[in-house]
Amino acid sequence: MATIKDVAEAAGVSIATVSRVLSNRSNVRPELRERVLEVVKELSYRPNLVARNLRSQQSKTLGLIVSDIRNPFFTSISRAVEDAAYEQGYSVLLCNADESPEKETLYLNLMQDENVAGVIFSPTRQTIANFKNLHLEFPIVLIDRSVKGGEVDMVMLDNVSATHQLTTHLLENGYRRIAAIFDTAASTALERRKGYEEALQSYNLPVTTNLIKNVAHKLEAGYTATLDLLDASQPPDAILTANSLLCAGALTALRERNLAIPDKIALVSFDDTTWAALVQPAITVIAQPTDEIGKTATELLLQRVADSKRSARKVILQGQLVIRGSSAPRFSLVAYEDNTSLISRVKAANQG
Amino acid sequence: MATIKDVAEAAGVSIATVSRVLSNRSNVRPELRERVLEVVKELSYRPNLVARNLRSQQSKTLGLIVSDIRNPFFTSISRAVEDAAYEQGYSVLLCNADESPEKETLYLNLMQDENVAGVIFSPTRQTIANFKNLHLEFPIVLIDRSVKGGEVDMVMLDNVSATHQLTTHLLENGYRRIAAIFDTAASTALERRKGYEEALQSYNLPVTTNLIKNVAHKLEAGYTATLDLLDASQPPDAILTANSLLCAGALTALRERNLAIPDKIALVSFDDTTWAALVQPAITVIAQPTDEIGKTATELLLQRVADSKRSARKVILQGQLVIRGSSAPRFSLVAYEDNTSLISRVKAANQG
DNA sequence: TTTGCTTGTGAATACGTTTACAATTTTTTT
DNA sequence: AAAAAAATTGTAAACGTATTCACAAGCAAA
Numbered sequence: 079m080a081t082i083k084d085v086a087e088a089a090g091v092s093i094a095t096v097s098r099v100l101s102n103r104s105n106v107r108p109e110l111r112e113r114v115l116e117v118v119k120e121l122s123y124r125p126n127l128v129a130r131n132l133r134s135q136q137s138k139t140l141g142l143i144v145s146d147i148r149n150p151f152f153t154s155i156s157r158a159v160e161d162a163a164y165e166q167g168y169s170v171l172l173c174n175a176d177e178s179p180e181k182e183t184l185y186l187n188l189m190q191d192e193n194v195a196g197v198i199f200s201p202t203r204q205t206i207a208n209f210k211n212l213h214l215e216f217p218i219v220l221i222d223r224s225v226k227g228g229e230v231d232m233v234m235l236d237n238v239s240a241t242h243q244l245t246t247h248l249l250e251n252g253y254r255r256i257a258a259i260f261d262t263a264a265s266t267a268l269e270r271r272k273g274y275e276e277a278l279q280s281y282n283l284p285v286t287t288n289l290i291k292n293v294a295h296k297l298e299a300g301y302t303a304t305l306d307l308l309d310a311s312q313p314p315d316a317i318l319t320a321n322s323l324l325c326a327g328a329l330t331a332l333r334e335r336n337l338a339i340p341d342k343i344a345l346v347s348f349d350d351t352t353w354a355a356l357v358q359p360a361i362t363v364i365a366q367p368t369d370e371i372g373k374t375a376t377e378l379l380l381q382r383v384a385d386s387k388r389s390a391r392k393v394i395l396q397g398q399l400v401i402r403g404s405s406a407p408r409f410s411l412v413a414y415e416d417n418t419s420l421i422s423r424v425k426a427a428n429q430g
Numbered sequence: 431m432a433t434i435k436d437v438a439e440a441a442g443v444s445i446a447t448v449s450r451v452l453s454n455r456s457n458v459r460p461e462l463r464e465r466v467l468e469v470v471k472e473l474s475y476r477p478n479l480v481a482r483n484l485r486s487q488q489s490k491t492l493g494l495i496v497s498d499i500r501n502p503f504f505t506s507i508s509r510a511v512e513d514a515a516y517e518q519g520y521s522v523l524l525c526n527a528d529e530s531p532e533k534e535t536l537y538l539n540l541m542q543d544e545n546v547a548g549v550i551f552s553p554t555r556q557t558i559a560n561f562k563n564l565h566l567e568f569p570i571v572l573i574d575r576s577v578k579g580g581e582v583d584m585v586m587l588d589n590v591s592a593t594h595q596l597t598t599h600l601l602e603n604g605y606r607r608i609a610a611i612f613d614t615a616a617s618t619a620l621e622r623r624k625g626y627e628e629a630l631q632s633y634n635l636p637v638t639t640n641l642i643k644n645v646a647h648k649l650e651a652g653y654t655a656t657l658d659l660l661d662a663s664q665p666p667d668a669i670l671t672a673n674s675l676l677c678a679g680a681l682t683a684l685r686e687r688n689l690a691i692p693d694k695i696a697l698v699s700f701d702d703t704t705w706a707a708l709v710q711p712a713i714t715v716i717a718q719p720t721d722e723i724g725k726t727a728t729e730l731l732l733q734r735v736a737d738s739k740r741s742a743r744k745v746i747l748q749g750q751l752v753i754r755g756s757s758a759p760r761f762s763l764v765a766y767e768d769n770t771s772l773i774s775r776v777k778a779a780n781q782g
Numbered sequence: 783t784t785t786g787c788t789t790g791t792g793a794a795t796a797c798g799t800t801t802a803c804a805a806t807t808t809t810t811t812t
Numbered sequence: 813a814a815a816a817a818a819a820t821t822g823t824a825a826a827c828g829t830a831t832t833c834a835c836a837a838g839c840a841a842a
Binding site: 433434435445446449450453455456477478479480481482483484485486 | 797
Binding site: 124126148160174215297329330351355 | 431476477478479480481483484489491499500502505506508509512521522523524525526537539540542543544545567649678681682685703704705707708709710
C-alpha cells in the first residue's frame with residue numbers, strides 16, 4: 079500500500095502538496111497538480127481513512143443500530159439508510175441489538191470508540207428510560223420509537239393514527255371483538271394501543287383487557303398469545319398484531335386451529351411484507367414508509383452532523399392502510415375470491 | 431473524551447504503563463495497576479479505536495458484503511456473522527452491493543481504506559471473473575458463490591446435490607415437465623442447473639431449454655418468466671425457483687392465473703423463508719443452513735486473520751429438503767388437506 | 783525603491799495509540 | 813555481598829494524514 083509519503087517522493091514534492099492536491103482546498107500550481115495526480119494514479123494510491131479520521135477527528139461512517147435485522151421492516155430501513163448514506167459518501171456500520179439494552183449500550187460505546195459521525199437508532203424502552211443519562215459525543219437520530227422530551231431528532235410513524243385506521247377498518251367491516259397483540263420491547267406499543275382504544279371508544283365499545291396482549295418480540299409469543307385468545311371464554315372475532323413477526327405467529331396459530339380467515343376470525347397487522355400479500359387470504363396491513371423513514375433519518379442525521387446547533391426535529395410519517403382479504407366485511411354480499419357461498423360463511427361463522 | 435494521556439497524568443504514571451495495564455500484555459506492579467484502573471473508571475476512559483487501529487495496523491472490524499440485504503437468506507447470514515463476530519470481539523461493517531459489480535469494487539476499496547481485518551463476500555459473476563486481478567490486502571471468505579481456483583476460503587451449499595434432491599423429489603411425486611428459473615447474477619445458477627439436469631437425466635428425461643429460464647434477481651423477473659412458461663405451447667407441470675424472490679414472483683403469477691398448487695402445477699424453491707411455510711399450500715423448499723454458513727465463514731475468516739499462511743478451505747454444507755404441500759404427489763390416493771376429492775383433482779389436472 | 787498583498791510550497795506538529803529500547807529497580811544466584 | 817537475571821517503568825519513535833506556520837517568490841501599488 080502506497081502512502082502519501084510515497085506519492086510525495088515520487089512526484090518530487092512535499093507531503094503537504096500532495097494533501098492539498100487531493101483535498102482540493104488550497105492552490106497548487108496546475109503543472110504540479112497534474113504531476114501529483116499522475117503519480118497517484120500510477121501508484122494507485124488511496125488515502126488511509128483511519129489516519130484521516132484520526133487526524134481530522136471526523137469520519138465518514140454512520141452507525142445504524144436496529145432492534146432486529148431479520149425483521150423486514152428494519153432490513154428495508156437499513157437498505158434505505160445505506161443508499162442515502164452512500165449518496166453522500168458515507169458508509170454504514172450496522173449493528174443488531176436484538177432488543178437487548180445491554181447490547182444497545184455496548185454498541186453505542188462501540189460507535190463512540192469508532193468515532194462515527196452519527197448514529198441512527200431504534201432503542202428499547204429501557205434505553206429510552208435513561209436516555210439523558212448516557213451523554214453521547216455524536217449526534218443521534220431515533221427511528222421507529224420515540225423518547226419524551228424532544229432534544230433529539232426522530233423519525234417515526236403516526237402510530238396512533240395507524241392503529242386507529244386499522245381498528246376502525248375492522249369495526250366498519252363488522253368486527254366487534256377485536257383483540258390486539260403488542261410488542262413489549264418497543265415503545266410504539268403504547269401509542270398503538272392508544273389508537274386502538276380510541277377507535278373502540280368512538281364506536282362506544284368497551285376496552286377489554288382480556289383482548290390485549292403484551293408479549294415478547296418473538297414469533298412464538300404471537301403464536302401463544304393467539305392460542306390464549308382463542309381459548310378464552312369469549313374469543314375475539316378479529317386480531318390485530320403490532321408487527322409482522324407477531325402476525326406470522328398468530329397466523330400459524332389460526333392455521334393450526336383450522337380457523338378460516340376472515341370467516342371465523344379476521345387478522346390485520348403492521349408492516350407490509352412480501353408474504354402478507356402472498357398468503358391466502360392476503361393480510362390487511364398498515365404499510366410503513368420504510369424507504370422514507372430511512373432516507374429522512376439519514377438526512378436529518380447528516381444535517382445535524384453539519385450543524386450541531388440545529389434544533390431537534392420530530393418527523394412523523396403516515397402509514398398506508400392496505401386492505402386485503404383477511405379483513406373482508408363480515409357476512410358481505412359481494413362474491414368471495416374463493417367462491418364460497420354466503421350461506422356457508424354465515425353458517426361457519428355461527429358455528430364458531 | 432479522556433485520552434490515555436489524561437489517565438497517565440491523573441495516575442502519575444507514563445502513557446506506556448497505562449497502555450500496558452489496559453492491554454494486559456506486560457507486567458505491571460499490582461498496586462500501580464490498580465491505581466490506573468481506578469483512574470480509568472473515574473474518567474470513564476475508553477481507548478480510541480481509530481488511533482489504536484492506525485498504530486497497530488489492525489482493526490477489530492470485519493466487512494460483510496452481501497448481494498441483497500432484503501433477501502432473507504442474506505439477512506439471516508448477516509445475523510449469524512454478526513453474532514459470531516461479536517463473540518470474538520469484532521464488529522461488522524455491512525454493505526449491500528445490490529448485485530452490482532461497480533458497487534462491489536467500491537465497497538472492497540472501502541474495506542481496504544477502512545483497514546478491516548477481513549471480509550466476507552458473496553460476489554457477482556463478473557467480480558468472480560476477474561477475481562485474481564483485484565489483489566486485496568485483507569483475507570477474504572466467499573459465501574454462497576464459488577470461484578474457480580481454490581486459493582480462497584469459501585463456504586457454500588452443495589448446490590448440485592440440493593437441486594438434484596429437489597428435482598428428484600418432484601420426479602418421484604409424478605411431475606414430468608419440470609421448469610426451472612435461475613438467477614443470472616449468482617454463480618450458483620450453473621451448479622444448480624447441473625443438479626437439475628442430472629436428476630432429469632437419471633430419469634431418462636430430456637433437458638428442454640424451453641423450460642429453463644435465466645433471469646435477473648427481481649421478483650418481477652420471476653413473475654414474467656413464470657407467465658412465459660405458462661403461455662408456452664407445452665406448459666410445465668412443476669416449477670423450481672432458485673431463490674425466494676423468484677419464488678414469490680412465480681407464486682404471484684400462479685395466483686393471478688388461478689392455477690391450483692399443486693393440482694395444476696407444483697412449485698418448489700430454494701430458501702426457507704417465514705412465508706414459505708405460511709402460504710397455502712406451504713412451499714416445498716431446500717432450507718439452507720444460513721446460521722452455519724455465517725458462523726463458519728466468520729470462523730474461517732478469523733482463523734485466516736490469525737494465520738495468513740493457512741491453506742484455503744472450501745466448506746460445502748448440505749441443504750435440507752423440507753417437503754410441504756406445494757409438491758404433493760400427483761394423483762395420490764392419500765387424503766388431501768383441503769379435502770378435495772381425488773376425482774376433482776384428476777379432472778382439474780387433465781383440463782390443464 | 784519600498785511596501786503590501788497574493789500565491790505556492792515545505793517543515794513541523796498533532797491526532798491517540800502501541801511498542802522497541804533503554805533505564806531503573808527488584809529478585810535470584812553464586 | 814557481588815553479580816547476574818528478571819521485572820518494572822519511562823522515553824521516544826512510529827502509524828498516515830491534515831493543517832498551521834513560516835517563508836519565498838511574484839507582482840501591483842505607492
